[in-house]
Each structure stands twice: as structure tokens, then as C-alpha cells.
Amino acid sequence: MDIILTISLLASNRRESLERCLDSLKPLLVKIPSELIIVFTGTDEKVLEIAQKYTPQVITFEWCDDFSAARNIGLKAAQGEWFLYIDDDEWFDDVEEICQFFLSGEYKHYHSAHYIQRNYDNWNGTKYSDFSAFRMVQRYPESRFQGAIHEELVPRIEPCKYLQTCVHHYGYVKDAENRNIQKTSRNIPLLLQAIESHPKQVKNYIQISKELELAGDWKAAEEYCRRGLCVCRESGDLYSSGWFEAYLSYLVSNKPGNSSAILELETLITQEALTELICLVLYQQLIHLCREAKEPEKAVCYGYKFEKLLKEMDENKKLWEQQTYGEFCEGYIKTPDHLYGARVDCVACALKLDAQEDAFFFLKRLPWEQGDILCRYYPEFERWKEIYTSSFRKVFSKFWTDASIPSDASNSLREGEALPVYLLFQKALCLLQDNKTDEGVALLLQCMTHPDSDEAYLRQLLLKEAIRHQISVSLLAKQADWDTWVFVAKVVEELPYTLNSRIQACEENLKEDYPFHSLCLKKHRLRQKLSKGFPLWEELIQTLEAYCLCIMEFYRGLYHDEIFEVKNISSLPNEYRFASTVLEALERLEQMQMPEAVRLLGEALHIMPDMTGVITELFRQAARRMDNPALHAGEEFLKLAGQMKDTLYALLDTSQTVQASQILKQVLPLMPEELELIWIGQELIRRRKL
Structure with a gap:
């Protein structure tokens, strides 16, 4: 049986992730005629034992600070028609697409392939960037790896298949203690040496720019990014220059001085022959920079240019594949933080300009149908409501008063669709403000039972308004377990003390059916009274x-x-x-x-x-x-003090201020907390001034 695919894996001393990596390869080894070659570069015998469980083809290689040398050992031993390489700190999510690529015979129409490398920024897996990685190639006699670090497989022959298969990689997570210094300190000297030996090799500049940024040396990262861009321009490598232009925009956008960064990115757009994809990257950066630099007109202008170009790219899908370079791809542009973050910036700038039509244009392009994404912007929306109260209401009310919601925008609210919960919430508040109490209360209750109302910040908003308008919060309590009900602490903390009695009313409303929820609310109400009362x-x-x-x-x-x-x-x-x-x-x-x-x-x-x-x-x-001596005195003293106060009032009535002053001078030190005596003293002072 002919071997269709060789999978070559470098294994060092990462025993924790190696077995997960190997486990993710099982479907490929089972479904496709394939071989697994493990090049062992480490010293841990346990790692060697794990490797030998999966394949007899384990090649020991003495590490020499040269990744290409290690990779070429696996490539030399390969017998497959195609070659795939992977590291021991990566693992596939699902390899079914790769399986079908080979089983269907589609691979015969291509000479190379990319798949997605998902590089995580934190250990809990919530922040990451996707990189289109060139990791599969039809094997040729001249195939080889080059570069001591961040090695490159050459030649890269078209046509190339772009797979959506994802491999997870946590190797660049910045550790809290050493910010991944060990890996970075190893890579940077090797890259500097490679640049000195091969000053025209573009990939080394790409990798050292990223390594230096990872190490926190932004200035050096920018320097090598510019040097790499110069190399590309000299050689006419427009494809690679696009990566440097995009990465440079990222670097200059994150250093102090927005004005100079805006000017540089504007110069790149107007004077360089950029691909559409790179223009989109720069537009996103410019929108954010212009908002930060308080240039809202520019931000809105670049927002419109971005949306127009994005639509053109989506209408010609092939452009996404043709212009992808590394992490700068369709996924990068459409990552929620990038895509919706830019649109939110545009809305904020339009509101600042009181350009309500512009604000609505960008607002309706947010993912209203995706509550899990949209909820991260709720706090931003609420800030707008405080700052731009009138404009905010007019813009948001267009969602339920304007029938011109476009049907051609992929992430917009369609005409006739039910309002998402946040918009429903805002409509309820508008009705309450317009004294349409019954309708407003009905909508707020509807929000409380909405499928998307379980988001923590939205629950805080609902509870606040329920307290303000004295609406039963039983529906919220019914849906909230103990882990989520703790949000009441934040709500009570943010409410003014003038609403303390209303909090108490809500607390009483919960007492019978939800006693612990009521106690929790009472606890925070009393704490508010202690601190703000x-x-x-x-x-x-x-x-x-x-x-x-x-x-x-x-x-x-x-x-x-x-x-x-x-x-x-x-x-x-x-x-x-x-x-x-x-x-x-x-x-x-x-x-x-x-x-x-x-x-x-x-x-x-x-x-x-x-x-x-x-x-x-x-x-x-x-x-x-x-x-206070009065607190330690007996009843006789208190009786005498009462008589003295009567005497003082009588002296005041007859304008005998001198006598009153003499008595007060003797009594006040004995009763320093007595407000009546303090008042009499002030009255005597007033009369003395007359």
C-alpha cells in the first residue's frame, strides 16, 4: 500500500502536551495510509516511552540549535506522497477535513496546503489569534527546510489549498512570572545570527519582529519590521511586504503618540500599493487611533471606507485566500474584537459628532443576533447613554421605529425580526420615560424571561431598573442560582442611597418565595446604609x-x-x-x-x-x-440640666444675654453633645453682633 501522507513530529521534553498531540493524530493514522515519524530532540526518557507507544519510527537527534536540521531528518526519512509537520506543543481540534482532503482525491489537484494555527494569549483559552500556517506539501526531491529558527519548508508550489482545520498552540502564552522569557531568550539570538548570515531572508525579519514584541521590546520589534519591509521593497516581494505593513501598523498603533501613528498609517495607505486585505487591517487600526486621538470625523470616514472594502472582499471570496499572509487573513479582520471593536469605535465617534444616521449605520452592523459577543459591549452602550443621552435614545429607537434595516448586511438586524434582549430593554426604558408605565413594565418583565437574559451585566441592568421602578424581581431571582445572584452587590453599590428604601421594598417582595435571595439583597442594602447613609x-x-x-x-x-x-x-x-x-x-x-x-x-x-x-x-x-460627662451622670444631673435649659430660654426671652452666657459657659462643657445648648450658644453670638 502506497503511503499518502507522512506526519513528522519534533518531540523535545514536553511530556504534558505530547500525548495530547499524538492522540489528536489518531484519526489521520487510522483513516489515511500514513506514517508517523517522531524526531526526538529531548532528554526525558518518559517522552521517549510515550513516542514509542505510537510509532516504531522514532529518530533520536542531538539538539544543535537548528530547527531545520531536525526537521530535515524527518523529511529525509519520509516515504509519503505528501508531508505534514507539527510540534509536540500543538494538537488538532478535528482532522476530518484533512482526512476528506486525501480520501476524496482532492489532494491530487494541489501541491501545498495551509491550515489554521490558533495561538493563545492566555491559559484559559479565551484570547487567541489565528495564523494561516503552511504545514503540508506534496513531497519533492528538492523539498527541504531552511532557517535555524522558525524554519521554512521550500519550495512552496501553487496551487495551495487553504484548510479551516485548526491546531491549538499555547507556546506563546506569556507566563505571569517570566513572560515566556525562556523561549524568547532562546529564539532571539538564533534569529539575529540567521539575519547576519542571510540578511535578505525575509522570514527571519518576520519572526524576530514577533519575538521582540513578545519579549516586550516594541522599539526593537518596530526597527526589524521596518528593515524587513525595506528588504521586501528592494526585492519586489509585494506579498511579504503586505505582512510587514500590517504588522508595522499594529506596532506603531501601540506606542505612545497617536498623531504620528495616524500620519504613518495614512502615508502607507496613500503611497504604497497595498492589497485590499492589508488596507482593511490599516483601516481598523486607524479607526481606533482616531477615536483615541479625539479625531471622530476621521474615524467615521475610515469606518465607511472599511465597510465598503469589506463588502467588496466578501463579494469576491477568492481575494481572501490570495491575499492571506500568516495571521493576516479573513479571520483576523473578522475576529470580534477587530471587526466589532472598529464598528463600536465608529458609533462612539458618530455620537460624539451628533451624527445620528452615521451612528445607526455602524450600530446596526453589530452582531445583534449573537448575544454572547454583543454582551461585551453593554457597558460601553451604557456609558454612551450617560454621555449622549438624547442622541443615544434617538439612535437606538430607530431599531423599532425605522423600517429601513438593510437585508444585505450579514451581521445586522433584519426587518421583522424580534428585538434582541438589549434593544428590548432600551425600548422598555423609553416607554417608562414616556410615562407608558404598563407597556414599559410588561417589556421589562419580558426581558427578565428572555433566553439571553442570563448574561451577568444585563441582569445587573434589569435589577437596577426593577428597583428604580418598583417592579417585582422574582423572575430574576427564579433564574439566578447562588453563583450568579451575587451580582446584587454590584447593583446596590452603584445605586444612589436615595433608592435605599426601594431596595428594601424589593427585598420584602422576595422574602416569602426566595428568602435567601432576599437576605442577600438586605445584606447589601444595610451595607449601603452604613457607608452612604x-x-x-x-x-x-x-x-x-x-x-x-x-x-x-x-x-x-x-x-x-x-x-x-x-x-x-x-x-x-x-x-x-x-x-x-x-x-x-x-x-x-x-x-x-x-x-x-x-x-x-x-x-x-x-x-x-x-x-x-x-x-x-x-x-x-x-x-x-x-x-461626654452627661452619659455617666445620674438622673439628678439630667433633671438639673433640664432646669438649666429652661432657665436659659427664659433669659433669652427677656434679652438677659450676659447672664445667659455665664450659665451656658458652666453647663456646655458638661453636656457637649446637647444640640439645644449649642443652638443657644449660637443665638447668643448672633445677638452680640447686633
């Missing part, structure tokens, strides 16, 4: 006690009784331990055991430092009370 002594003590009791009731409803035994106290949440300690301190204050109360409050402060403001005020007011 500025209560004085009696109210401060009562509110703090109620807050602590609420916390204890909350956690006692969540945990079994045995967890509250003294021996387990340290394992309880800080909030519970704080409440327990403060309640004990308040008891000591009532008993006038000040030293012990101070110690306990200090302990509570150590448990929850974010309660510093409340505890500090408690200390201040307690100290004032300790210095």
Missing part, C-alpha cells in the same frame, strides 16, 4: 447590628450547624467571622468595656479591611461619647 450613633449601632445579624442568618441558612462550632470558626467565610466579632464588640460597648470593644473592633477590621470607613466612624463616635 452616614448614620449617627443610635442609628449607626442599630444598622451595624442588623447588618451583622443578617450576615449570620444568611450563612446559617447555607451551612450545617456543626460548621459553626468554635473549632471550625476559622474555616467560615470572612464575612461571617467579621459579623460575629462585631456583634461581640457592640455588646462590650453597651457594657462600657471600652478596651475590649476596641480590641474586638480591631480584630474585625483585620478580617474585613474594606469596612474600614464604618469601623473608623464607630470609633470616632464612641470616643466622643466616652468624653
Whole structure:
């Protein structure tokens, strides 16, 4: 049986990822006549054992700081008609497309192929960039790898098949401690050496620009990017120059000084023969830069140019494949952060200009049907509502009043479609503002049960408005488990204190059916009262006690009784331990055991430092009370004080201010907190000025 495909893998000492890599290759090895060759460059015997489980063709290679030398060992041993190479820190998502490429015979019409390398920026897999990687080729006698680092397989013969198969790669994640320094410090010297030996080899400039940027040396990255662009211009390599122009736009856009970056990118667009794809990259950068530089007119102008060119590219799909170079591809342009980020920038700039038609043009091109993407822009929308209140309402209301929603925009809201939840929410607010209360409340309730209403920020918005308008929040509580209901803390924190009584009403509304949800809301309401209500002594003590009791009731409803035994106290949440300690301190204050109360409050402060403001005020007011002789006096003193106040008022009535001043001078130090005496003192001063 003829071998159709050789898969060559470099294995170093990455035992953690090697087996996942090999596991992802199984369907290829099973479905296609193929061979697996592993070139072992490491020293870990465990890695060697893993490799030998999958293939007898394991070639040991002594590492010599030359990736091409190692790759060529695998290429030399290959027997397949086609050759695919991969690293041990990569693994395929799904290889079915590659399988069908060979099984269908389609491979006979091509000489090379690309697939997607997804390079992640973080370990949780949420940030990444896609790179169109040239990794498969019809094998020829002259095929070889060149370049000591970031090696290149030559020759690259057309036609080329662009596959959408994705290989995952975490090799460039910037580690929190060393920012991937080990890998970068290895690569940069090798690349510098390669540039010195082969100053006209374009790929070395591409790779060192990326490595230097990864290492945080933006200035050097820009320098080598410019040098690589010069090499391309000298050789007439327009294809590679497109990559340098796009990457240069990225580098200059991220350094200080927006004006110079805008000028440079504008010069590139007007003076260079750029491909349409590279123009799109530059337009996206310019839109963002112009917004940052407070040049909204320019941002909107480039936004329209971007949309026009994007439409032309989508109408001629072949251009995407022909102009792709590395990570600069259709996927790069249409990555949500790039595509929708640019459109959001344009909307913001149009609103700033009060250009409502322009704002609506870009706004309707956001992915309204994709709630998981759109939700990241909700905070931005809410900022617009605060800054551009009138324009915001007029622009957003077009979604339910304007019948001119275009049908030719792929990511826009279609005429006749049901409103997405955020637009439904804004419509409800408009109705409420227009005193159409019944309709507005009905829509808000509809939002609460909408399939997309489970997004955390949207729930915060819904809860805020429900509190403002005194609408039952039971529907929100019904859909929110404990992990998500904690958003009430953020809501209460952001609401003005004037709505504290309305929060209490919502809390009461939940009490019967959702007691724990109610307790959670009560806890944050009382905390708001403590921090924003500025209560004085009696109210401060009562509110703090109620807050602590609420916390204890909350956690006692969540945990079994045995967890509250003294021996387990340290394992309880800080909030519970704080409440327990403060309640004990308040008891000591009532008993006038000040030293012990101070110690306990200090302990509570150590448990929850974010309660510093409340505890500090408690200390201040307690100290004032300790210095107030009236608090330590008996009933006879208080009776006498009352008589003295009556006497002072009588003296004032008869304008005997001298006598009144003499009596006040003796009484006020004994009752420094007595407001009536303070008022009398101020009245005497006023009369003295007359």
C-alpha cells in the first residue's frame, strides 16, 4: 500500500502536551495510509516511552540549535506522497477535513496546503489569534527546510489549498512570572545570527519582529519590521511586504503618540500599493487611533471606507485566500474584537459628532443576533447613554421605529425580526420615560424571561431598573442560582442611597418565595446604609447590628450547624467571622468595656479591611461619647440640666444675654453633645453682633 501522507513530529521534553498531540493524530493514522515519524530532540526518557507507544519510527537527534536540521531528518526519512509537520506543543481540534482532503482525491489537484494555527494569549483559552500556517506539501526531491529558527519548508508550489482545520498552540502564552522569557531568550539570538548570515531572508525579519514584541521590546520589534519591509521593497516581494505593513501598523498603533501613528498609517495607505486585505487591517487600526486621538470625523470616514472594502472582499471570496499572509487573513479582520471593536469605535465617534444616521449605520452592523459577543459591549452602550443621552435614545429607537434595516448586511438586524434582549430593554426604558408605565413594565418583565437574559451585566441592568421602578424581581431571582445572584452587590453599590428604601421594598417582595435571595439583597442594602447613609450613633449601632445579624442568618441558612462550632470558626467565610466579632464588640460597648470593644473592633477590621470607613466612624463616635460627662451622670444631673435649659430660654426671652452666657459657659462643657445648648450658644453670638 502506497503511503499518502507522512506526519513528522519534533518531540523535545514536553511530556504534558505530547500525548495530547499524538492522540489528536489518531484519526489521520487510522483513516489515511500514513506514517508517523517522531524526531526526538529531548532528554526525558518518559517522552521517549510515550513516542514509542505510537510509532516504531522514532529518530533520536542531538539538539544543535537548528530547527531545520531536525526537521530535515524527518523529511529525509519520509516515504509519503505528501508531508505534514507539527510540534509536540500543538494538537488538532478535528482532522476530518484533512482526512476528506486525501480520501476524496482532492489532494491530487494541489501541491501545498495551509491550515489554521490558533495561538493563545492566555491559559484559559479565551484570547487567541489565528495564523494561516503552511504545514503540508506534496513531497519533492528538492523539498527541504531552511532557517535555524522558525524554519521554512521550500519550495512552496501553487496551487495551495487553504484548510479551516485548526491546531491549538499555547507556546506563546506569556507566563505571569517570566513572560515566556525562556523561549524568547532562546529564539532571539538564533534569529539575529540567521539575519547576519542571510540578511535578505525575509522570514527571519518576520519572526524576530514577533519575538521582540513578545519579549516586550516594541522599539526593537518596530526597527526589524521596518528593515524587513525595506528588504521586501528592494526585492519586489509585494506579498511579504503586505505582512510587514500590517504588522508595522499594529506596532506603531501601540506606542505612545497617536498623531504620528495616524500620519504613518495614512502615508502607507496613500503611497504604497497595498492589497485590499492589508488596507482593511490599516483601516481598523486607524479607526481606533482616531477615536483615541479625539479625531471622530476621521474615524467615521475610515469606518465607511472599511465597510465598503469589506463588502467588496466578501463579494469576491477568492481575494481572501490570495491575499492571506500568516495571521493576516479573513479571520483576523473578522475576529470580534477587530471587526466589532472598529464598528463600536465608529458609533462612539458618530455620537460624539451628533451624527445620528452615521451612528445607526455602524450600530446596526453589530452582531445583534449573537448575544454572547454583543454582551461585551453593554457597558460601553451604557456609558454612551450617560454621555449622549438624547442622541443615544434617538439612535437606538430607530431599531423599532425605522423600517429601513438593510437585508444585505450579514451581521445586522433584519426587518421583522424580534428585538434582541438589549434593544428590548432600551425600548422598555423609553416607554417608562414616556410615562407608558404598563407597556414599559410588561417589556421589562419580558426581558427578565428572555433566553439571553442570563448574561451577568444585563441582569445587573434589569435589577437596577426593577428597583428604580418598583417592579417585582422574582423572575430574576427564579433564574439566578447562588453563583450568579451575587451580582446584587454590584447593583446596590452603584445605586444612589436615595433608592435605599426601594431596595428594601424589593427585598420584602422576595422574602416569602426566595428568602435567601432576599437576605442577600438586605445584606447589601444595610451595607449601603452604613457607608452612604452616614448614620449617627443610635442609628449607626442599630444598622451595624442588623447588618451583622443578617450576615449570620444568611450563612446559617447555607451551612450545617456543626460548621459553626468554635473549632471550625476559622474555616467560615470572612464575612461571617467579621459579623460575629462585631456583634461581640457592640455588646462590650453597651457594657462600657471600652478596651475590649476596641480590641474586638480591631480584630474585625483585620478580617474585613474594606469596612474600614464604618469601623473608623464607630470609633470616632464612641470616643466622643466616652468624653461626654452627661452619659455617666445620674438622673439628678439630667433633671438639673433640664432646669438649666429652661432657665436659659427664659433669659433669652427677656434679652438677659450676659447672664445667659455665664450659665451656658458652666453647663456646655458638661453636656457637649446637647444640640439645644449649642443652638443657644449660637443665638447668643448672633445677638452680640447686633
